[in-house]
Amino acid sequence: MIKKPLSLVKKATKYVPGASYYTAGQNLPTLPEFILHRGNGAYVYTTENEKMLDVTLAHSSLILGHNHPAVSNAVKNQIDKGSAFTNITEPAIELSEIMSKTIPCAEKIRLVNSGTEASILATRIVRAYTGKNLILKFEGAYHGFADNLLFNTNYGNSNNWDNYPSPTPDSIGIPKSLKNDILIAPYNDLSKTKSIILNNKANIAGIIIEPVMRGLETNKSFIEGIKNISINENIPLIFDEVITGYRLSLGGAQEFFGVTPDIAIYGKALGAGYPIGAITGNKKIMNLLNPQSSDENRIFSIGSFHSNPISSTAALMCIKELQNPENYIKLNEFGDNLRSGLSQIFSEYKIPHFMTGAGSIVEFFFTSNTVSNYRDTLKTNLNLKSLLSNQLPKNFIVGGGGRYTSSIFHEEKELSWLLEGISNSLKEIKASGELEKSFEKNQNSLASATKMG
Numbered sequence: 001m002i003k004k005p006l007s008l009v010k011k012a013t014k015y016v017p018g019a020s021y022y023t024a025g026q027n028l029p030t031l032p033e034f035i036l037h038r039g040n041g042a043y044v045y046t047t048e049n050e051k052m053l054d055v056t057l058a059h060s061s062l063i064l065g066h067n068h069p070a071v072s073n074a075v076k077n078q079i080d081k082g083s084a085f086t087n088i089t090e091p092a093i094e095l096s097e098i099m100s101k102t103i104p105c106a107e108k109i110r111l112v113n114s115g116t117e118a119s120i121l122a123t124r125i126v127r128a129y130t131g132k133n134l135i136l137k138f139e140g141a142y143h144g145f146a147d148n149l150l151f152n153t154n155y156g157n158s159n160n161w162d163n164y165p166s167p168t169p170d171s172i173g174i175p176k177s178l179k180n181d182i183l184i185a186p187y188n189d190l191s192k193t194k195s196i197i198l199n200n201k202a203n204i205a206g207i208i209i210e211p212v213m214r215g216l217e218t219n220k221s222f223i224e225g226i227k228n229i230s231i232n233e234n235i236p237l238i239f240d241e242v243i244t245g246y247r248l249s250l251g252g253a254q255e256f257f258g259v260t261p262d263i264a265i266y267g268k269a270l271g272a273g274y275p276i277g278a279i280t281g282n283k284k285i286m287n288l289l290n291p292q293s294s295d296e297n298r299i300f301s302i303g304s305f306h307s308n309p310i311s312s313t314a315a316l317m318c319i320k321e322l323q324n325p326e327n328y329i330k331l332n333e334f335g336d337n338l339r340s341g342l343s344q345i346f347s348e349y350k351i352p353h354f355m356t357g358a359g360s361i362v363e364f365f366f367t368s369n370t371v372s373n374y375r376d377t378l379k380t381n382l383n384l385k386s387l388l389s390n391q392l393p394k395n396f397i398v399g400g401g402g403r404y405t406s407s408i409f410h411e412e413k414e415l416s417w418l419l420e421g422i423s424n425s426l427k428e429i430k431a432s433g434e435l436e437k438s439f440e441k442n443q444n445s446l447a448s449a450t451k452m453g
C-alpha cells in the first residue's frame, strides 16, 4: 500500500488550490495519495521512496524516460553557459535544422514554450494568411487551454453541448463571442465533415486536427480525405502533433500516415520532459513570422522564453537519440504488446472491450461496439475505466486516466509489471462487486451521453 506524505499534502492543501496543479475536465483530482520525488527511466519514486511504474510520463512527454543521461548531461552543460538570452541561441538554431530535416512539412520552425502556445500561433497564422476567421476543430479534440480552442474537448461536459457544427466552451470565463469563430465536426466522419466545410468554406481559415485524437485511432482514409478537402478548397490544414510528434515516428503522424499538412504544432515528446512547443510549416505560411515581412504580411509573436537554450538543448538531444531507428521499433512493439496483453486480461474477466490508439499511444474502451469518435467513447463503460485508473496506484502504477504510453525504457519487465497491476486491479474491483455495478451505472450515463443528438 502506498504511504501518504501527510505533512506535504497538508501544506499543499493550505497553499495550492485543491493541492493540484490542474483543474481540467469532469474527473477532477482528489487530494494526492502520493507525491513524486524523482524518476529514472520507466520508474518514479515517491517522497516515501516507493517505486512506481510510470505509464503517463508527464502527459506523454518523456519519450526517453525520466532523467535520460544524454539529455540531463547536455542540459547541465547548457546551464553552465546560461539559461536564457534575448537573442536566438545556438541550440535553438541547431534544433530548428534537425526538426526541418525530420518533419515533412517543416521548412521553417518557431520555438515556443508549450503546445498551447503553439496552437495559439497556428490559428493566428492561418487567419492572417487567409484573411478568414473560422477554425474547424473536431469534437473531443484538445489543443491546449487557450480561450480560442477550448470548445467541445474531451474535458467538456457533453450534456451541455449543442449539436455540431455549433461549439460549446469547456470553461466558464471564455468570452461567449468566441463561439462565432469555431466550427465543430465529428472525427472519422468524412462526409459530415465535408458538408460542414462546404457549407462554410467562404469563412474557414483553417482545419486543426489531432492525427490520433487523444487515444483514438484515425482511419487513414479520413486523414487523406481531410487533406484532399483542404487542397480542393484552399483551406490550410494544421496537424496538432503535440502528442504524435516524435512519438509515432521521427516524422510524426505525417510520416506515419503519409499525409503532409501545411502547418504542424509540436510539444511534449519533442522536449523529452523540458517545456517546449513549436510551430512548423512551409516557407510561404511561416513567412508571416518573419520580422522582415511587411506589416500587412506579419503576425505578432514574442515570448520571453521562446527559443530557450535549455529546452532547445534537451529537444536536440532527444531527436538525436530518437534517430536510432531501434527506438521506434521498441516503442511501437511495446504498444502492440500492451494492446494484446490488455485485451487478453479483459477477455479473462469477460469484459467487452475495444482496443485502439497507434504505436506507443495505447487506449481502450469497455464496450462491444466500435469506437471511432468522441460520442462513441461516451457510450462505453467509463465508470469501469475510472475505477481501474483509481486502483492502479495501489498496484504501484502511475497510470493517469487510462491512456497509457511508454518510453524507450519500457521493455518486457515493465510490460509484465503493468499487466499484472491491471489484472490485480480488476480482481480487486470484481471482489468488491463494483465491476458488475459499473455496467448498471453505465446505463444511466449512456442515457445522458445520447442526449447530445
Ligand SMILES: Cc1ncc(COP(=O)(O)O)c(C=O)c1O
Pocket (backbone or CB within 6 Å): 059, 113, 114, 115, 116, 117, 119, 142, 143, 144, 145, 210, 240, 241, 242, 243, 267, 268, 277
Ligand atoms: C494534442 C494536444 N495539443 C495541445 C496540447 C497542449 O499542450 P501543453 O499542455 O504543452 O500546453 C495538448 C496537451 O495535452 C495535447 O494533447
